[in-house]
Amino acid sequence: MSPVAFVASLHFSRLAASGLRGCTAGQALRSVACRRGAPRSPLEASPPLARASTTMATTPPSSSPPSSSPPTKPPRPTAACIIIGDEVLTGKVHDTNSHALAKSLFAAGVSLTHIEVIPDVPATITAAVRRLSASHNHVFTSGGIGPTHDDVTYEAVADAFGLTTRPNEAVLARMVELQPDVDWTVPARRRMAQLPHPATLHWTEGLWVPTTVVGGNVFVLPGIPSLFSRMLDGVVGGLGGAGALERRVIYTRRGEGSIAGHLSAVADAFPAVGIGSYPRVDGVTGGWRVRVTVEAENAGVADEVAARVVEATGGELGALEPAGGAEAAPAAAATALADSQVEAEAK
Incomplete structure (x- = not known):
């Protein structure tokens, strides 16, 4: 050796x-x-000593018998979201893209663990992309890819990976094909085809703007909500998710303070299950007062924990977003309470 x-x-x-x-x-x-x-950054060079691992591969395998313990389920892929735009930070625009992303990733079995809102500052975008792409399997950016001076996302993402940008001929051709009446010789418009290179492009039917994937795991999307959601649908399915968690929803007429101890006891008994409690704050007197969610990898476990929550809170199972709004929760949970009952519960 x-x-x-x-x-x-x-x-x-x-x-x-x-x-x-x-x-x-x-x-x-x-x-x-x-x-x-954490996954290794796509640009991280292999250390010299790592090449010596090929020598170690020639060592005969251990003769000890394999473990009899059941195989561990692989962890779910992780994702981070970067919302880019001064307009969000100054309150001019309400961000809905992070919410849309969270719902899509949950359904796909990908864990969204981080959401960050940052200004249109190239150095800030570059630092965020570099940091989050090294610590997550997938990163989604929203905003900053338009034709104006403050649209700097493409350049900043390229910098995060030591890349440059260049005109993408496929995007330019698609611009002309889908919108032939637009003057695409205008420099500001052509700037929207100035993409990081190299990059992988995912196309959405009827749109010339692509979902641009840089560094293997950073998905660059527009900030316009209708475009963001439409383009997101085309890429989330290919992220290698583990399938959505099993979710159960319970509505109860009891106050959050009175059920907190019961929920803690159930959570302690099932540490691998996510249990959330969300009080109603719309000012309605009567009806359900708290919505409790149970999220687990296994349907049987989800059902068992939900049954315990129902028993502990006196609630009923329902839908996360009942058709017809908040009052369309299960019948017993949505039954109006007399003012005296509400006052008694508050005490």
Whole structure:
């Protein structure tokens, strides 16, 4: 064995003994990233010693019998959202894209773990993209790809990966094809085809603007909500999600303070299940007062936990967004309460 291979093998062995058995030799040398399970940046060069791992692969496998424990379900892919725009931060525009993204990713089985709203500042965008693309499987940006001076997202995303931008002939051709009456010789309009290079483009029927994927995991989308949602539908299905969590919704007429202890007890008994409590704040007197959600990987577990919540809160199962609005929750939960009953519950 060469001296380099010996050093890599020894270093890997020591790290493995400290709890990094799930990593390769190359990953072990990046022990901090390995511990948190973060994917390696697409631009991160492999350290020289990582190449010595090919020597270690010739070692005969262990003769010890395989573990009899059940296989662990792989973790769900993670995603981050970057909303870009001074108009959001100054209150001129209400952000709905992060909400649309959250719903789509939940249905696809991808965990949205981070939402960030930042200004139209190139350095800020570059830093956010670089940081989040290294710590998440997927990153979605919204906004900043129009024709005006403050649309700087393409350039900033390119900078995050050490890339440049250039006119994309496919986008220019599609512009002319789909909108032949527009003067596409105007520099500001052609600027919208100035994309990071290289990049992967995903097309949406009837639109010339593509979903641009940079660095392998950063999806650049427009800020216009109708376009964002329409284009998102075409890419979420291919993210390798694990399928939506099993969700159950319970409506109760009891106040949140009176059910908090019961919910804590159920949550303690099922630490892997997500239990959320959302009080009604629309000022309506009577009807349901708290909506409780249960989210689990397994349908049987979701049903069991939901049954416990129903028993503990005196609630009923219903839909997350009942047709007909808030009053269309289950009949018992939506039955109006007398003022005296509401006052008694508040006490």
